[in-house]
Amino acid sequence: xxxxxxxxxxxxxxxxxxxxxxxxxxxxxxxxxxxxxxxxxxxxxxxxxxxxxxxxxxxxxxxxxxxxxxxxxxxxxxxxxxxxxxxxxxxxxxxxxxxxxxxxxxxxxxxxxxxxxxxxxxxxxxxxxxxxxxxxxxxxxxxxxxxxxx
Amino acid sequence: xxxxxxxxxxxxxxxxxxxxxxxxxxxxxxxxxxxxxxxxxxxxxxxxxxxxxxxxxxxxxxxxxxxxxxxxxxxxxxxxxxxxxxxxxxxxxxxxxxxxxxxxxxxxxxxxxxxxxxxxxxxxxxxxxxxxxxxxxxxxxxxxxxxxxxxxxxxxxxxxxxxxxxxxxxxxxxxxxxxxxxxxxxxxxxxxxxxxxxxxxxxxxxxxxxxxxxxxxxxxxxxxxxxxxxxxxxxxxxxxxxxxxxxxxxxxxxxxxxxxxxxxxxxxxxxxxxxxxxxxxxxxxxxxxxxxxxxxxxxxxxxxxxxxxxxxxxxxxxxxxxxxxxxxxxxxxxxxxxxxxxxxxxxxxxxxxxxxxxxxxxxxxxxxxxxxxxxxxxxxxxxxxxxxxxxxxxxxxxxxxxxxxxxxxxxxxxxxxxxxxxxxxxxxxxxxxxxxxxxxxxxxxxxxxxxxxxxxxxxxxxxxxxxxxxxxxxxxxxxxxxxxxxxxxxxxxxxxxxxxxxxxxxxxxxxxxxxxxxxxxxxxxxxxxxxxxxxxxxxxxxxxxxxxxxxxxxxxxxxxxxx
Numbered sequence: 230x231x232x233x234x235x236x237x238x239x240x241x242x243x244x245x246x247x248x249x250x251x252x253x254x255x256x257x258x259x260x261x262x263x264x265x266x267x268x269x270x271x272x273x274x275x276x277x278x279x280x281x282x283x284x285x286x287x288x289x290x291x292x293x294x295x296x297x298x299x300x301x302x303x304x305x306x307x308x309x310x311x312x313x314x315x316x317x318x319x320x321x322x323x324x325x326x327x328x329x330x331x332x333x334x335x336x337x338x339x340x341x342x343x344x345x346x347x348x349x350x351x352x353x354x355x356x357x358x359x360x361x362x363x364x365x366x367x368x369x370x371x372x373x374x375x376x377x378x379x
Numbered sequence: 380x381x382x383x384x385x386x387x388x389x390x391x392x393x394x395x396x397x398x399x400x401x402x403x404x405x406x407x408x409x410x411x412x413x414x415x416x417x418x419x420x421x422x423x424x425x426x427x428x429x430x431x432x433x434x435x436x437x438x439x440x441x442x443x444x445x446x447x448x449x450x451x452x453x454x455x456x457x458x459x460x461x462x463x464x465x466x467x468x469x470x471x472x473x474x475x476x477x478x479x480x481x482x483x484x485x486x487x488x489x490x491x492x493x494x495x496x497x498x499x500x501x502x503x504x505x506x507x508x509x510x511x512x513x514x515x516x517x518x519x520x521x522x523x524x525x526x527x528x529x530x531x532x533x534x535x536x537x538x539x540x541x542x543x544x545x546x547x548x549x550x551x552x553x554x555x556x557x558x559x560x561x562x563x564x565x566x567x568x569x570x571x572x573x574x575x576x577x578x579x580x581x582x583x584x585x586x587x588x589x590x591x592x593x594x595x596x597x598x599x600x601x602x603x604x605x606x607x608x609x610x611x612x613x614x615x616x617x618x619x620x621x622x623x624x625x626x627x628x629x630x631x632x633x634x635x636x637x638x639x640x641x642x643x644x645x646x647x648x649x650x651x652x653x654x655x656x657x658x659x660x661x662x663x664x665x666x667x668x669x670x671x672x673x674x675x676x677x678x679x680x681x682x683x684x685x686x687x688x689x690x691x692x693x694x695x696x697x698x699x700x701x702x703x704x705x706x707x708x709x710x711x712x713x714x715x716x717x718x719x720x721x722x723x724x725x726x727x728x729x730x731x732x733x734x735x736x737x738x739x740x741x742x743x744x745x746x747x748x749x750x751x752x753x754x755x756x757x758x759x760x761x762x763x764x765x766x767x768x769x770x771x772x773x774x775x776x777x778x779x780x781x782x783x784x785x786x787x788x789x790x791x792x793x794x795x796x797x798x799x800x801x802x803x804x805x806x807x808x809x810x811x812x813x814x815x816x817x818x819x820x821x822x823x824x825x826x827x828x829x830x831x832x833x834x835x836x837x838x839x840x841x842x843x844x845x846x847x848x849x850x851x852x853x854x855x856x857x858x859x860x861x862x863x864x865x866x867x868x869x870x871x872x873x874x875x876x877x878x879x880x881x882x883x884x885x886x887x888x889x890x891x892x893x894x895x896x897x898x899x900x901x902x903x904x905x906x907x908x909x910x911x912x913x914x915x916x917x918x919x920x921x922x923x924x925x926x927x928x929x930x931x932x933x934x935x936x937x938x939x940x941x942x
Contacts, residue, residue, distance in 0.1 A: 243724050248727050251730055285808060310723075312715060332719070333719035333720060333723040334719055337727065
């Protein structure tokens, strides 16, 4: 399996720095963004597998960022981090297509487990897509050329 | 204190509402009874006067008739004819045929010599020129004497008339039995003690008095009679027997006699006294009953009022508490987020340190300088995050502290920034700027900082909610002095308040937030607190432009305390 590429989005700079150190150490390629706009730019430039997103952020609200990510990068799995005791925002996030949520404060090991789960799911989905494409090509080989002609 | 207020309220109700009505009622009743008494007394007197008047008329008529009989006789015959005994006897028989009260009859010449006499006495030839009746009849032409006891002890009186011409007068005299009107007078009975009798002008009884007093005896009460005029007099006097009587007296026209009707006042006025007593008893009893009922009613009303007031006070307190709890609940979600963020940082640092320490253990306790520097940095970071948590919990404690209204000098320059600090982070998360414009030379106000904090926290939270989700949100908090008041306004450029909601925003449980997100207690609590502190809270708002809440607080003693 390739190295998992993770993007951390949170407004706490220190949390980003330390968590990046910890995740890097555990073999996860980690990118960080302290706001939604920068995060979307990073997503465009890098093939990110999993996003860890703080729901409550200034600027672009966490939920809004989630919506944009799911819109533009539907295959990217999103893990939500929430500081709220209530699961209200988490439920909304799940409805919008987030993979799962974690309540702050959470362990790095828990975070890592969830990241791996999310990555596995993403890998499985990609595998399915690959398989579907191959089957498509096998059943209609000429279609490959059609596409190319288009 | 409570009891005092109750008594005061009760007294107020009694004095202002019930006493005037009661006083008027009593006055009316008393007046009615008074005039009823006077009227009834006059009626008793009038009845007595009627008795006197009626009897006087009867007696006068009787005397007039007898005098007319004699006058007719004197006009029909001359002295010479009547001087014959047999003629006079026939005249007497004629007179007795008209009225059997005639007893005897005599004829006298102009010098008072008895010319003839028919009757049981032997009076013929006697001279009467010195007798008082003679002098009177000579002068007036007619005379009616007082009563005297004559032959056979029967009461009699004399009627004399003048006959003939003025140059040659002669006189006719008759003795008349007075039984006819004596019976009439003596038979008068009014109640148990009411009686009537005749008295001569000389003070002698002319009829028998039932309660004591024989014919011709002197009347011991005579001097008390108020007579002399032709009117009938009524009066009260104490008789010789010591009893108090109501008297009515009147004089006869035909004779110098006084008719007296009298009744013991106790008996005469008994019905009046009875009626007045009963009426007074009813009024006093009724008044007493009304007074007792009024007292009970006033007590009941006062009780109700104090209960209502106490409940109102409790309600206000409960509302403040409920508002505080609601604020607390709303805050707690935010607070959880606020605390969980530093906790998350600390957890990460802790994991990092643990990692480095286990690395060091694997290398036999050796730790390199790089890692040591990282650990040091992490520990510093943990300390920093602990401070952050501490600030949050302290702010929370300040808010949740039990607030017994304790007035103290509050410096607004120092106070408002601490409140702003509590919502600053929330505002930052919502991308809202909070701008403070506090006049530099504001006086301190005498107020309760805990309650003020609740008010401004609520206003600031509302402002932040109003802006939430909008671009370039701004909350402006201004404080300035205006005469003896301090004006603090919280202005936002948020969604504004709908005109139809404006009058409801201070009502408890009114909220525009979705179900479960607002309790509708914040502003009502703030309103209650500001009013309680002697201030005012006003609002102006424009839909989709923003809202201004203005709190006006009295400076009062604050200025002196603040120097």
